[in-house]
Amino acid sequence: MPDEQQDRRPQQAQSEESAPESQQSADQNPRQEPAQPEKLSLRSGPAGEEIRDVTSRERGRINRRELLKLLPVVAVGAFAIPRLREPLLMDGLHFSDWAAGKLFGRHRLAQTFSNSAVVPFERFPYNYYDVVDPDVDLEHWTLTVEGLVQRPGEYKLAQIQAFPKVVQNTRHVCVEGWDVIGNFGGTRASDFLRGIGADLTARYLEVECADGYYESIDMETVLHPQTLFCYEMYGQPLDRGHGAPLRLQMPTKLGYKQAKYLNTVRVTNVLKGGMRGYWEDQGYDWFGGL
Amino acid sequence: MAANANVIETPKPQTITVAYEHPLAVRIAHWLNAVAVLVLITSGLRIFRAFPSFGPKIPQQNFWVPPPGITLGGWLAGALQWHFTFMWIFVGSGLTYVIYQVVTGHWRQVLFLPRDVKGVWPMARHYFLFGKKPAVEAAYNPLQKLAYTSTIFFGAVSFLTGLVMYKPVQFWWLAWPMGGYHFARIWHFVAMCGFVAFIPGHLIMVLLHGWNNFYSMITGWKRDPEYLD
Numbered sequence A: 001m002p003d004e005q006q007d008r009r010p011q012q013a014q015s016e017e018s019a020p021e022s023q024q025s026a027d028q029n030p031r032q033e034p035a036q037p038e039k040l041s042l043r044s045g046p047a048g049e050e051i052r053d054v055t056s057r058e059r060g061r062i063n064r065r066e067l068l069k070l071l072p073v074v075a076v077g078a079f080a081i082p083r084l085r086e087p088l089l090m091d092g093l094h095f096s097d098w099a100a101g102k103l104f105g106r107h108r109l110a111q112t113f114s115n116s117a118v119v120p121f122e123r124f125p126y127n128y129y130d131v132v133d134p135d136v137d138l139e140h141w142t143l144t145v146e147g148l149v150q151r152p153g154e155y156k157l158a159q160i161q162a163f164p165k166v167v168q169n170t171r172h173v174c175v176e177g178w179d180v181i182g183n184f185g186g187t188r189a190s191d192f193l194r195g196i197g198a199d200l201t202a203r204y205l206e207v208e209c210a211d212g213y214y215e216s217i218d219m220e221t222v223l224h225p226q227t228l229f230c231y232e233m234y235g236q237p238l239d240r241g242h243g244a245p246l247r248l249q250m251p252t253k254l255g256y257k258q259a260k261y262l263n264t265v266r267v268t269n270v271l272k273g274g275m276r277g278y279w280e281d282q283g284y285d286w287f288g289g290l
Numbered sequence B: 001m002a003a004n005a006n007v008i009e010t011p012k013p014q015t016i017t018v019a020y021e022h023p024l025a026v027r028i029a030h031w032l033n034a035v036a037v038l039v040l041i042t043s044g045l046r047i048f049r050a051f052p053s054f055g056p057k058i059p060q061q062n063f064w065v066p067p068p069g070i071t072l073g074g075w076l077a078g079a080l081q082w083h084f085t086f087m088w089i090f091v092g093s094g095l096t097y098v099i100y101q102v103v104t105g106h107w108r109q110v111l112f113l114p115r116d117v118k119g120v121w122p123m124a125r126h127y128f129l130f131g132k133k134p135a136v137e138a139a140y141n142p143l144q145k146l147a148y149t150s151t152i153f154f155g156a157v158s159f160l161t162g163l164v165m166y167k168p169v170q171f172w173w174l175a176w177p178m179g180g181y182h183f184a185r186i187w188h189f190v191a192m193c194g195f196v197a198f199i200p201g202h203l204i205m206v207l208l209h210g211w212n213n214f215y216s217m218i219t220g221w222k223r224d225p226e227y228l229d
Helices: A002-013 A021-028 A054-068 A071-080 A080-101 A157-161 A189-195 B002-007 B023-050 B075-105 B114-129 B142-166 B172-178 B181-219
Strands: A051-055 A141-147 A153-155 A165-173 A181-190 A202-210 A215-216 A228-233 A247-251 A264-269 B016-020 B221-223
Touching: A051 A054, A054 B016, A054 B023, A054 B181, A071 B023, A080 B075, A141 A215, A153 A157, A157 A228, A165 A228, A181 A189, A181 A215, A189 A228, B023 B075, B023 B181, B075 B142, B114 B142, B142 B172, B142 B181, B172 B181, B181 B221
Parallel strands: A141 A264
Antiparallel strands: A051 B016, A141 A153, A165 A181, A181 A228, A202 A215, A202 A264, A228 A247, B016 B221
């Protein structure tokens, strides 16, 4: 026991590289004669590395102790265990979403572009998860408004278009890695929601689409000045493939958040059935912010 | 006992000389980073596979489609989960390492500076053309400094371009110095190639230098360091 204590004391005291060299070797091996003077003359490496002469037992003890200190690294190995992997990756995804929400500037505008930077209409891709044209009856279409609003009900397109029209050239970014700059026209979501007396302190806007697609958007983004209920692209009414008659258009979100063929919007604090979005419920991140 | 005493008069403890080469912070950062880089490269290639081009969507011209065997995540969303989880570990360990080096002054051992340029070729000649080994009077030779400093550079480029790709609206001001939004994706890929170039060379050198050298990156202590010979 006393041996052990003697071994330990100098090690702790000498954690600093700059410990006086002669003292160090004397302290450390009180019993050892200067048997190899040529080695003892250099007591630190070229970069000031601490050098010690230890018995193999001491070396084993040092190595075991240092190995224990690396345990935090071994924790990463949890990702290799199938049962733990999924929840850990979900934690990572949710943490990223949380950070993304904190980063989001409610008044920070996405870049807008000149008309010459806008991609020709034919080169604006049609994106859909199931059918490009869900056969919406455009004649009799109405938007169902539900949830925390003072005037819920059915809204005609003309009622949505009665609000000031915003036209913007903004970038549409797909999670796959491509992007296009398009021309979009519509009503500010914030104008419409204010107009119908929506509770703007609610957490989400939920939307349901004619093709079965569904999405939910954080209220911060919904109230962003560039978030549109979009009914025009390139100066023309939305065509069927791009979401006629009404879609979301948010230059602060990835493409999969920009739901098309809107049927229902709902202002809510709780997501219906816990469903967050078509792709999100399969593993994509919910915030999807840019 | 009596017979032994005749042979060995005064039993001296056998000692081993060890040097503390890698502080704990460096070792933790190194191994977390090793795992993170591997995960980020393989999941990144899976993400790239979703749109393996640097051009427009229409018409799409593929640059290179990574084979699934070298990718992680199974599909785009799975790969993004890995990427969005390990990016925190990568940035965390990278920043820990850089801050530690700056605070302790150890950066002087590793950082490749203009004065190291002249030492690169003799060292490369030694490694690749079996030339005479130049005398090394520092902890790391110029070629090592170049390699290690490069990884820090690749890491910084990956981080900054990654930020621009991940949140281009919030970090719009970062896109400009890298040549615009589209270049962020290109530089991100180039930095990945830098890591891919570094790793085999690094592993070969580790293999050549044997267990003792490798073990020192785990325990911090190296047995019989070469500069004491």
